[in-house]
Amino acid sequence: MNRIAFETLFAALPSPHNILDHDLNFVAVNPAYEAVTMRSADQLIGRNMFECFPNEGDGGRRLRESLLGVLSSGEPDTIAYIEYEIARPDGSMERRFWTAVHNPLRDAEGRVLFVLQNTVDITELVLLREAASVPFTDVPSEVALVQRALEAEAASETNRSESENFRRLFQGAPGLMAVLQGADHVFTFANDDFARFVGDRPVLGLPIRTALPGAADAGLFESLERVRSSGRPERHEALPIAMTRAGGEAPATVYVDVTFSPIRDGRGEVSGILVQGSDRTEAVMAQRRERLWADELNHRVKNTLATVQSLARQSFTEAGAPPQVKSTFEGRIIALSKAHDLLSESHWAAVDLAALLRPAEATIAANGNPPVQLNPKAAIALAMLFHELRATIPADMDGQLLGDVEINWSRHNGARLKIIWVARNLPPVWQSERKLQTRMLKRLVEGELDGRMDCDEGGDGFTCEICIPMREVEEDAAAGGGH
Numbered sequence: 001m002n003r004i005a006f007e008t009l010f011a012a013l014p015s016p017h018n019i020l021d022h023d024l025n026f027v028a029v030n031p032a033y034e035a036v037t038m039r040s041a042d043q044l045i046g047r048n049m050f051e052c053f054p055n056e057g058d059g060g061r062r063l064r065e066s067l068l069g070v071l072s073s074g075e076p077d078t079i080a081y082i083e084y085e086i087a088r089p090d091g092s093m094e095r096r097f098w099t100a101v102h103n104p105l106r107d108a109e110g111r112v113l114f115v116l117q118n119t120v121d122i123t124e125l126v127l128l129r130e131a132a133s134v135p136f137t138d139v140p141s142e143v144a145l146v147q148r149a150l151e152a153e154a155a156s157e158t159n160r161s162e163s164e165n166f167r168r169l170f171q172g173a174p175g176l177m178a179v180l181q182g183a184d185h186v187f188t189f190a191n192d193d194f195a196r197f198v199g200d201r202p203v204l205g206l207p208i209r210t211a212l213p214g215a216a217d218a219g220l221f222e223s224l225e226r227v228r229s230s231g232r233p234e235r236h237e238a239l240p241i242a243m244t245r246a247g248g249e250a251p252a253t254v255y256v257d258v259t260f261s262p263i264r265d266g267r268g269e270v271s272g273i274l275v276q277g278s279d280r281t282e283a284v285m286a287q288r289r290e291r292l293w294a295d296e297l298n299h300r301v302k303n304t305l306a307t308v309q310s311l312a313r314q315s316f317t318e319a320g321a322p323p324q325v326k327s328t329f330e331g332r333i334i335a336l337s338k339a340h341d342l343l344s345e346s347h348w349a350a351v352d353l354a355a356l357l358r359p360a361e362a363t364i365a366a367n368g369n370p371p372v373q374l375n376p377k378a379a380i381a382l383a384m385l386f387h388e389l390r391a392t393i394p395a396d397m398d399g400q401l402l403g404d405v406e407i408n409w410s411r412h413n414g415a416r417l418k419i420i421w422v423a424r425n426l427p428p429v430w431q432s433e434r435k436l437q438t439r440m441l442k443r444l445v446e447g448e449l450d451g452r453m454d455c456d457e458g459g460d461g462f463t464c465e466i467c468i469p470m471r472e473v474e475e476d477a478a479a480g481g482g483h
Contacts, residue, residue: 016119019105022071024049024064027114036121037086059084063100070102070115077102081122083265094182095271097123123181123188176256176277179263180208185224185273187211197254197279198243214242224260224273231270233261238284255284295344302337328391335387339380350474351379357386357407369409372417378473381448386421388441389464393423394430402427403461417468424461449473 010017016033018026026044034040037053044052049067050060059082066077079100085093098119105114171191179189184207195203203211209221218241223234238255258277265271312329342351350373374382394402403426409419438455441464445453451468 016121018044018049018117018119019114020049020067020117021114024067026052033119036119038088053084053086055084066100066102067115067117070104071112074104074106074112076104092182092184094186095123096121176258176275176279178203178275179272180224180275181272183228184209185221185228188272194275212241212243215239217242220258227260227262227273228270231262231264233259235259238280254279254281256280302340308333331391332384332387335383336380339383342383343376343379348376350374351376353382353409356383370411372409372411372473374473378449378468381444385441385444385466388437388444389421389423392437392462394427403430411470412467415470417470417473419466419468421464421466422461423463424458426461430461 010028010030013030014032016036017030018033019028021027025046025048029041029044034044037044039052050064054060055063062079062082063084066079069075070077079098079102082098082100083095084098085095088094099122100120101118103116103118104112105116107113174193176194176197177189177191178187178194180186181188186205186207187203188205190198190203198212201211208215208224212220215221218239220236220239220241223236226232227234235258237257239258240253240255243252243254256277257280258275261274261276262270263272263274312333313326317326339351339356342355353372353374354369356374356379390401390405393405396402404424406422406424407419409417412418438453441455442453445451445466445468449468449472451466451472453464453466455462455464
């Protein structure tokens with residue numbers, strides 16, 4: 001069997017390895033180590049590790065003690081978790097987390113000549129676990145795990161297995177998910193859905209301003225800065241982003257619901273930001289199309305009502321109908337048109353009862369009347385009802401009511417809406433000429449809304465009590481539709 005050259009085997013190792021002498025100078029590094037540290041062999045070999053990667057903090061101290069301990073004792077050592085910054089090519093420092101296994105290399109007489117270091121970058125695992133509030137380890141970060149070589153190998157294999165399982169869980173998670181780190185918000189993780197969302201363009205290792213320049217006008221960068229500085233999450237709905245896909249086609253605006261959540265380290269400081277979101281582009285565009293269709297429908301309805309009004313006016317004139325008949329009919333058309341305007345403003349979702357009553361020139365108690373959202377069917381029926389009640393009351397030449405109107409409403413056991421309409425101080429002419437006509441009013445309440453209406457006429461006015469089942473008022477309003 002041919003002996004495999006050490007250099008060939010060393011270079012083929014898939015995980016990062018290096019060899020250090022007693023002065024902690026690099027003797028050899030494999031390509032995987034060059035890639036993870038973003039340094040070439042020419043930049044490292046012959047130089048001291050702590051000159052290439054300075055760290056005066058706890059991470060540097062623990063690493064130095066472990067390496068020197070292996071060289072002096074000849075016993076392997078493992079650092080299960082260490083925080084250690086490395087310089088990026090642009091000179092900025094990038095905070096990373098590592099697992100390091102140190103093994104002695106001996107000569108034929110058993111003397112320790114070198115230390116072999118195997119490092120694994122576990123930054124993604126740490127940040128994702130911090131984001132999910134899952135503790136990374138039960139061992140305090142300032143205490144190193146000292147184990148025999150066999151124990152170290154088993155622990156390392158377990159960590160790698162857990163890391164891969166945890167990473168796969170997030171990688172395949174539904175929805176957009178990414179992890180940003182540092183002041184520049186550099187991508188250190190992006191799941192499969194996020195990769196598809198950006199058109200499979202590479203984003204890992206890139207600051208978000210470089211990876212997603214189209215988000216500049218959406219206030220996304222400012223939001224990330226606020227989360228990083230305040231430590232409070234922020235959520236945005238239908239955030240517009242100009243996105244250029246991988247093929248290089250012209251940017252298209254996409255819409256996302258996104259949440260930025262701070263990731264905290266063991267000291268409670270914000271170490272990164274977890275991005276979670278969903279692509280809402282199709283829903284937003286569908287909603288816009290629906291609004292265009294609704295606006296077009298409203299426009300046609302108003303034109304139709306105007307046409308009906310014009311035809312009725314002409315028909316009444318030709319038939320010699322009294323002016324009062326013509327004005328009554330036109331008043332009903334106008335009331336119907338105003339109800340349609342309110343529904344149009346709410347995109348035919350729901351109309352507030354108080355808003356529907358404003359044209360009634362009534363006194364409405366500021367307190368005590370609960371908010372009621374009317375579905376389109378109830379809104380149109382009640383608008384016509386209130387118009388008919390108002391039209392019963394005499395008015396002066398300017399259209400001002402000659403009397404006082406007070407309206408209040410309440411919910412009864414959550415099952416019925418009760419409306420009390422009180423008209424008082426009406427002029428004497430009301431008694432002789434403007435008796436209350438209840439046939440049409442009851443038809444609107446009982447026929448359209450399955451309710452009940454009772455009216456009581458007094459000497460100078462009248463009171464109407466209207467009871468309607470809430471299922472007829474709000475059932476469809478909650479679903480955003482009508483009959």
